[in-house]
Amino acid sequence: MNPDIFIQGVKNGGHGVPFFATRFRKALFHFSAIFDMLEATLPCDVPQSLLFEREIIGRRAMNIIACEGSKRIERSKTNKMWHVQNLRAGLGSYP
Numbered sequence: 001m002n003p004d005i006f007i008q009g010v011k012n013g014g015h016g017v018p019f020f021a022t023r024f025r026k027a028l029f030h031f032s033a034i035f036d037m038l039e040a041t042l043p044c045d046v047p048q049s050l051l052f053e054r055e056i057i058g059r060r061a062m063n064i065i066a067c068e069g070s071k072r073i074e075r076s077k078t079n080k081m082w083h084v085q086n087l088r089a090g091l092g093s094y095p
Helices: 019-040 047-064 079-088
Strands: none
Touching: 019 047
8 A cells, every 4th residue: 555645543542551640640531531522512311321331341440440451451652652653663753
């Protein structure tokens, strides 16, 4: 593939750090913002809302906070890490 333009959407997060306290703090801020957004936009008495929060968001949060090593599948990167990885792949940035 040789695209003329590549658009990448990423979430900014440093959940891939090995230290529990740092990972917990970053995950707390990240998921607090997500739950605040959901609370403001979705009615909380709808069963699908609770299901989404528990099964999707809750499992991701638990994986980031509680799992170590190869058991942890969520390893979010910071914007800076994504930028460096893209530069190494030969991709450039446009305003």
